[in-house]
Amino acid sequence: MNQISRKITRALVKLLVLLVALGAVFPFYWMVVTSLKTSQEVRAYPPSLFVTNPRWENYVTVWQSADYLRYLLNSILVTSVILILELTTAILAGYAYAKVPFPGKNFFFLITLMCLMIPSQLRFVPVYVSLSRIGWIDTYLALIVPFAANAFSIFLMRQTFMAVPDDYVDAAKIEGANTLQVIWNIMVPMSIPSISALGLLSFVRHWNEYFWPLVMTTSEKVRTLPLGVAMAKPVEAIQPWHLIMAAGMLLVIPVLVVFGFAQKKLIRAFSYSTLK
16 A cells, blocks of 8 residues: 555656646747747637747848847857856855955855845945946946856855865865965865856856846947847737747847756766765
């Protein structure tokens, strides 16, 4: 009887996982299918879950409707620079909080944690005023500098570095390594899983950022892809949802590509950490 109950429980769990997976994947599938339909097929009732004649020209139409190449390059530039700066500051600050004794360390770490409790929507007013006074509005600096450091990233790296035994650090210093050498040669290789996960989360968060570019940009020269997609959406009596979904796919495809490469690296990193 217990064996039958376990089999039923496992079957129900698998069914629940399958339903959750379908619920998560279906909106993305619907976006892909809709982006390949015609306007008549989109408005057809009942709606079809499949597309018989994919219209790839929808993507060409959307790409030519606005300066998406500029938006794409702006997003790549802004996201890449933020990612480099955020990981650098998180690794350095995390190591300082975890391994370096200095006066007021606990107090400053508490201040860092308090930053996690303040929504960015509340901070943007003083930041906007400050950036406006120095003439950074509608520049790449306004999109990058406020995100050069992140409290959650620092907290995550601090917790990761605290799990590394101090013996490794002491042995490296005995061999004559300085602080940067200890970080680069000891701490970073032993924290690859956390750094990889943090980099992926940071990329997705800043690539999809909409609110900050909206309030910090006034022209198309520094406008990022999420904002460009939203601004380019036509306002008509009958919305061309097939083109709107195609524009959304232009925003999603780079994330899927990056996640595909990062997923392999994450699996290798965690496997290496487990074997080690």
